[in-house]
Amino acid sequence: MTGGNIAKAIPPVMPPGLTAAEGALELLPIAAVVAGFDGERLIRETPNAIFRRLGLDRTLEDIGPRIATFLAKGDARAEFAWDIGDAVERRHFTVTLARIGYRAEPRCFVSFVDHTGELRTEQNLRREMTIDSLTGLPNRGGFGDRLEAQIAEGETACAVLVVDLDRFGRINACLGSMAGDELLMAVARRIKGALRTHDVLARTGGDEFGILLSIDDSRDEAEHVAKRIRAVLAAPFRLSDYEIQVTCSIGIAFIEDAVTEAEDAIRHAQFAVRRSKESGQAEAYQNHAFVRAREEFALETQLRRAIAEEQLTLHFQPICDLSTGRIVS
Template sequence: MKSVPVRIRPSQRLDDNLLARFERTHLRCRAEMEHWLEAVPHAAAMLCFKGNDLQLVSVNKTFYSSFLESSDPDAEMPYCQDWRERILEVALADNVSSSFELRRDGPLGPEYFSCTAGLLPSNEEGVNLILFTAMDRTSDRVTERNLRRELLSDGLTALPNRTGFGEEIDDRLRNTPWAGNSQFGIIAIDLSRFSRVNESLGPMAGDELLITVAKRLKSNLRQGDVLARIGGNDFAIFARLNNGLSDCLHIVQRVKDALNSPIRLSDLQIRVDCAIGCALSTSLDDDPDDVVRKAQAAVKIAKRSGKVEIYRNGVLKEAQRRFSIESRLRTALAQGDLTLAYQPLIQLQTGEITGFEALARWNDPDLGNVSPCEFIAVAEESGLITPLGRWAAYEAAQALSRWDAKFGQALPVGINVNLSPIQMARDDVASMFEEALRYSGVSGKRLTVELTESAIIADPDKARKLLVALKDLQMPIAMDDFGTGYSNLASLHSLPIDILKIDRSFVSTMLEDKDKQAIVRTILSLAESLNLHVTAEGIETQELAHALQSMGCGHGQGFYFARPMPENEAFDYWRARWNFETI
């Protein structure tokens, strides 16, 4: 291939005799060098650096067709300046080699070359021979760009995914001019009851619903806002806020308006409800990921409250604590670190201890004593309530068995075990209690199940079948927190319930509140009519105990009698009161 000069810089026009002069002074085997360049499978050129002057000596066919053939010798080629400067760095610094990437605008779009410049031995002082190669990487870069686009976007809606959302936010914050008082906000949107669409109409209908929602939301965005699908049925909006919360609430209203009209799926019209949570940055320096997490924490509260929620300080810490509790609780269940405490149930007329209520307790090495209200709520939310409930049932039955062994015969007491509505819906509860009784050798009459009114109302037919199965095991059934739910006389009469437990909210202040005292009397009268036993919770004073006794209440529990205590202390407490002290 004949050597071709190239214009390296606008101010320099190469001498036509350059190659001949270079051949006479530097390259005795010119033909051999041309053969070497042609042996290189990609673009290659030989350059000479002498006296601060860089000159092109020889090129192969690939280099000529890629860089020189279509070029006007008199035209300025900006991309030449890039690799010329890198080659000069090699020559001036006496670097053995250097690698870099060259980008130029081609007829079909950007073109990319992976370039190397390496020094060759030279016999003449002050003269550097440089081998320059350029490998076409355009197809690789296009493939990488396409793969990156797929990694950063949601394949169903073509919106940015969670990762792409973060990059879009970073790009807006870096490359968009912001006024001094500007801030940004994240609006998190959770589609309510989306799983029901999948279950009833199938996943294709669910996909169609998501696509339609995405289109509606996107059509209502302002210029510069970013919409992303960050989860299965979760969307998020990055919004520029010039007027703080008022701008944010304006966007929320646009979201509501977009989803207000029903969406047609097949022959059905579906109304989309959503929970919306918002978080506002305090400054443009805030970590966007942190603001997104705050918005997601707010939307969880919105799902419970049914209202638009704005993130408040402390909510994220609460969410992080719930996550820590869930993680530690999972470990505690696996390692057997939870215990049961037992609070006595007292026969108010005689003072006899007729049983105990088993209450879960957890002392974690890192979190300390965690309240049952806290970790049971987390267990129900995370699904850990099933293994937790199973552990409690087995452990309570085993405790009765150990007490019997200590006493030498079956104790005349039983244990009440709480049953969560979540476990009731997801677990085979009847089989669980059957196993607990069989493994412990305890009669079903001594293990009472306590369930709340909400567990029955959620699925009355399933609840009735379960209660019948538990009655087949001879287990008593207690309705806990009675008076706070939605029970009616028909459900009480039709279900095999044995005990009503009056909620402490009525009992603890009934001496000062005549209305609550009337409610307690009504419940006692109702229970007597239905031939049900009654236990009053929250008895904390002797006056309350005597008042309930005089009203005809059969049993009570509360701090006046005893606080929940460990298994061994509970057994000792029962044995010490074996003579049936009066209250």
């Protein structure tokens, strides 16, 4: 035969003293072992180099009951997740059991696929998505997740506070965004100092902070926390050559008030903030005020549409005396 070279398959060189099956295990890029069960104890055969290097003998003992059950049932294949180690050095594996049919005694091939790196990357990405990069606090999404979990667990003895800084836009415009960021970090530290250790503080917007409070005794606790926050923010903040006086508006929503979703609670507290801006003190959400506001908004929308479509007609034009305000004709 001419015109080219003939490639020949070269079998891998097995380490001396190993059978072909044992040598094949050594070539696998994952931890693997052949295991069995004699009715009383787990039998470990032919672990490969990666299995030995990771020290998975104890792990194999831990999953021994699963291996015994698998071999007793006669299944061909099984797969499950298994974690080892403490919280800091925890490793995550997918364990696969595959029956070996050529043995007289029941045996199975056990492989360990390490997913630790993938899961840690996923956890880091999820953490970045739920953490505010400026303050290091949970962001709106992270705060919503915490609140959603608490509602799902049935822990409704809690309140959501929304703290909105007054005139922050003006401070940001006059002193610059770097000064504004410095102010936000200082505000976050002061608010954190006014809270209890188990309360959750988050930055839910540009100049808005959310707080999740556990209420142990009465709803008055939320009012007391709001007063402490206003008190700690009352002292001037020093930014460059300026002393900045910061005031805030605080809205409160209670989870017990038929709230089933985290966003409802946050929206209720934000609505109460608008009332707080008018009254100058912390305000709790009131359903009737919310209903009235929605009705006023609907009426405003209808009037704007009526004006645009020329649907308004003037039927009566009073003439008033400007000096007295009295209608004269």
